[in-house]
Amino acid sequence: xxxxxxxxxxxxxxxxxxxxxxxxxxxxxxxxxxxxxxxxxxxxxxxxxxxxxxxxxxxxxxxxxxxxxxxxxxxxxxxxxxxxxxxxxxxxxxxxxxxxxxxxxxxxxxxxxxxxxxxxxxxxxxxxxxxxxxxxxxxxxxxxxxxxxxxxxxxxxxxxxxxxxxxxxxxxxxxxxxxxxxxxxxxxxxxxxxxxxxxxxxxxxxxxxxxxxxxxxxxxxxxxxxxxxxxxxxxxxxxxxxxxxxxxxxxxxxxxxxxxxxxxxxxxxx
Numbered sequence: 001x002x003x004x005x006x007x008x009x010x011x012x013x014x015x016x017x018x019x020x021x022x023x024x025x026x027x028x029x030x031x032x033x034x035x036x037x038x039x040x041x042x043x044x045x046x047x048x049x050x051x052x053x054x055x056x057x058x059x060x061x062x063x064x065x066x067x068x069x070x071x072x073x074x075x076x077x078x079x080x081x082x083x084x085x086x087x088x089x090x091x092x093x094x095x096x097x098x099x100x101x102x103x104x105x106x107x108x109x110x111x112x113x114x115x116x117x118x119x120x121x122x123x124x125x126x127x128x129x130x131x132x133x134x135x136x137x138x139x140x141x142x143x144x145x146x147x148x149x150x151x152x153x154x155x156x157x158x159x160x161x162x163x164x165x166x167x168x169x170x171x172x173x174x175x176x177x178x179x180x181x182x183x184x185x186x187x188x189x190x191x192x193x194x195x196x197x198x199x200x201x202x203x204x205x206x207x208x209x210x211x212x213x214x215x216x217x218x219x220x221x222x223x224x225x226x227x228x229x230x231x232x233x234x235x236x237x238x239x240x241x242x243x244x245x246x247x248x249x250x251x252x253x254x255x256x257x258x259x260x261x262x263x264x265x266x267x268x269x270x
Contacts, residue, residue, distance in 0.1 A: 004048055010041035013048060018210045019056030020203065021049060028064025034123045035075035039101055042127075043092075046104035054269055056210035056217070058108065059202045060131055061115040068124025070145055087154065095156065098123070102156040105130035106225060109218045109270075111209050115198035116182065116191075121145045126155040129164070129190070132221065133205065135198040136191040140182035144170070148177040163228050165189040213255040214270050216246055 004013040015021040023045055025032035032038070049055060062068050085091060092100035093107075105112040105127070114131035122145035128134055136142075146153045153174065161170055169188050173180065185191035195201040209217060219242040227235050246252050251267045258265035 006041040006044040006048070008037045008041050010038045011045040013045060013052075015052060015055065018207060019054045019214075020206045020210050021052065021055055021058045022203070023049070023058055023060045025062040025068060028062075030072060031064065031066040031069035031119055032062040032124070033069045033072035033075075034101075035072040038072075039097055042101045043097065043104070046100070046108070049108055055110055056214055057110055057206040058105070058112040059115055059199065059206050060105065060112055060128070061199050061202070062118070062124075064118075066118030066124075067114075067116040067120045067140070068127060069119045070122030070124045071149075073149070098154065099156045102126040102130040102160065106132075106160070109221060110214075111206075111217060111221060113202040113206055115202035116140050116142075117198055122153075123155050125190070126153060126157040126160065129157060129160040132224070133192045133202070134185075134190060135193050135195050135202045135205070136182035136185050137196055137198050138181060138183040138194045139196075140185070141179050142182065142185055142190065143177055143179045144173045145177050147174060211258075211264055213246070213251040213265070214267055215249065215251050216255070218270060219243075219246060 006013075010025065010027055012024045012026050013021055025038070025042075027033065027038055049058060085097070087096050087098070089096060091097055095103050102123070111133065112131040113133045113135060114128040115135050116128050117137040117140055120128055120136075120140055120142045122143070125142055125144060144153060144157070165188055172178070173188075180188065182191060182194055186194045193201065223238055223242060226238065230238065254265050254267055
């Protein structure tokens, strides 16, 4: 078991021998609300995961009573506006820092599963939306909260929700800030599956993913990350490029053999 803690102790990472990393927000006394230190810790966690050898899948969750209550307004109000980097500055590739906090889960080369319980508001919902898969407690409370405070979702929500949530439903939730439950999140498109024990369910899914060809998993994620913006011709070529690299490779042959022999795959790391 590998243990890591981000600077400031706001995010913990534990990776087991199968390559599944449990990433936990650990500001439980504030329901894991987002302040400058939490933003920095989440970015640091993303960097650590990118460099982590043997990583196969990530389970993202929050300690305590909630996944993430969104922006810590008190903390942000105490930050001098003139000291902040302009949001229009692209400090992380195509994103600013708050956007990267949510978008980095899509940018990770491996699948990410968010396990959501308790409160998941505003920026917390956008962070969860950055995951490939979301397992949400039916009793969880969620909201697109930003307009309540005179703002718009700006942590990548519009990019992440495209193709995931029905457009008119998303507009209504954004304009009204209406709370909805984890049960409703399933029908709206925010939840991949609804489960009363989201961490256990997410970890079980992650364990299954970790027993697949890691090169194929990463190739599939690359395709998923771009296919919504690609033409049919571009998608067909991208599929072919990825498949050509996989067919006959050591890991692809091992995937076939391990399935035939009903054993865990012994894969070469990417």
